[in-house]
Amino acid sequence: MKNFITIGGFDGVHTGHVKLILRLKKLARAAKMNSVVLYFQFPPKAYISGGARLSILTLPGEKFALLSSLETGVTRPLNFKRIRFLSRENFFDLLLKTYKMGGLLVGRDFAFGRGRKGHIDFLRAACKRAGVKLEIEDFFKTEDAAAGRKVSSSLIRKMLADGEIEKANKLLGYKYSVGGTVIEGKKLGRTLGFPTANMDTGFYKVLPRGIFAVEVIVGKEKFKGVANIGFRPTVNPIYGDVPLVETHILDFNRDIYGQIIRINFVSKIRGEKKFKTLPALVRQIRLDAKAARRLVKI
Numbered sequence: 471m472k473n474f475i476t477i478g479g480f481d482g483v484h485t486g487h488v489k490l491i492l493r494l495k496k497l498a499r500a501a502k503m504n505s506v507v508l509y510f511q512f513p514p515k516a517y518i519s520g521g522a523r524l525s526i527l528t529l530p531g532e533k534f535a536l537l538s539s540l541e542t543g544v545t546r547p548l549n550f551k552r553i554r555f556l557s558r559e560n561f562f563d564l565l566l567k568t569y570k571m572g573g574l575l576v577g578r579d580f581a582f583g584r585g586r587k588g589h590i591d592f593l594r595a596a597c598k599r600a601g602v603k604l605e606i607e608d609f610f611k612t613e614d615a616a617a618g619r620k621v622s623s624s625l626i627r628k629m630l631a632d633g634e635i636e637k638a639n640k641l642l643g644y645k646y647s648v649g650g651t652v653i654e655g656k657k658l659g660r661t662l663g664f665p666t667a668n669m670d671t672g673f674y675k676v677l678p679r680g681i682f683a684v685e686v687i688v689g690k691e692k693f694k695g696v697a698n699i700g701f702r703p704t705v706n707p708i709y710g711d712v713p714l715v716e717t718h719i720l721d722f723n724r725d726i727y728g729q730i731i732r733i734n735f736v737s738k739i740r741g742e743k744k745f746k747t748l749p750a751l752v753r754q755i756r757l758d759a760k761a762a763r764r765l766v767k768i
Contacts, residue, residue, distance in 0.1 A: 472572025473506040473544070474498035474603075475565060477582065479513040479623070482527035483536035485643045486610035486621035491540050494575050497605055498543065503572050505543035509533065510550050512674075513623070524712065526674040527623055527646070558583030562596050573603040580606075612641070630678040633738035645685065648675050648715065649732035655716065662748070664755050666698070666716040667726060669733075673712045680741045681758050683765035685734040686719045694720040696755075696762040697733050700742035704751050718755070720763060737765045 476494045480487050491507060498505035511530040516522035528536060530547070537545045553561060561583045565571040574597060582588040590606065597604040609620040619625060621641050629638035630646060639645050650669035667686075671677065677699050686695040697717040701708050708714055717733055739761045745751040 471570075472501075472503045473570050474501055474503040474573035474575065475506045475508060475569055475571050476575040477508045477548070477580075478510070478577075479515075480507075480509045480528075480533060480537065481513045481623040482626055482642055483533060483540075484621060484623065484626060484641050486641075488540065488643060489610045490575065490577065490607055491537075491542055493605070493607055495541075495543070497573060497575060497603075501573055501603060506569060507537055507542045507545045508548050508569065509537065509545065511547050512550070514550050514554070523673050524675070524677055525627070527626060527642075527676055529672075529674060555584050558588030558592055559596075561588060562593075562600075566600060566602075571602055573605070575605045575607060577607050578609060627676055630676055630735075633678060633680055633741070635678070635682065635735045635738050639735070645734035645736065646676075647732050647734045648677065649687075649730060650715065651728065651730050652726050654727060655714075662752050662755065664718045664752075664759070666718050667731060669715040669717065669731065671715050677713055677715065678735070678738070679713060681739045682733075683736045683739055683762035684717065685736060685766055685768060686717060686722075687732040687734070688719070688722075688724075688726060688729070692768050693722055694763055694766040694768060695722075695733065696720070696739070696758045697735075698742065703742065703744035705748070718759065720759060739765075 474494060474497050476490060495505050511533065512522055512526065516525060534545065556564065574593065576593070578590065580590065593604055612619045612621060626638050626641050635646070648671050650671035652667045653670050655666070655668035679700050682697045682699065684695045684697045686693045695717045697715065699715050700713050702714060739758050745754065
């Protein structure tokens, strides 16, 4: 049986990607083909620029889980390092022979092959010669005051960087999240009356800066929390380009060192700032916790 294929980076697996995949499933059923999603584990731009640090919305495992939840049919990763220098002709031939392509669904700005020379005009001609059904999907656009912007991973990254958590979550179709192992820190929060879980999140995930109201997933339980993502400027500042992720879990008193937890971003409370005194910092933390308790609905 032939396959109806779509290809992409799918970073974030956002609402635009979901629309594309739902269209793929419909086309595959109509053509009596299997639906196949080919994806890159890391965005190709990250390989080309050589800088994937703090730029990924979904890590490989997260991306696979999100794509699989859409019941895509077949979901397979592509190794960009192996195919990045293939000519457009050789890449197209790979799709025909290796992936038994009978149909292809792409966005209007799609291009592939060395130098991105496999553009839409090339695909129209190549698909016609090979008897492959080509479908081109329009962009999925925002519905806010800035209507007309294409829903994209880069737009969502910018929204997260700007602290526009609610807008980013709407375009994603779910709450942006970061997971990691709880590691030992300086225990400063405990001395201030607000113990925190410090997370090792690696250095690939996008980390919005500031103080956030979050949902905290511990095992199968969900708690309200306030997360501080930054460089701790008031006491024991840290240096480097990867901010510290520390979360105070409300109404929680357990030892969870070594456990993997996840935080779902709900709203930004404020930006990180340096306080002149520790009492001033404690007063602000109390206000942050109060705001998180109000903003997080669980």
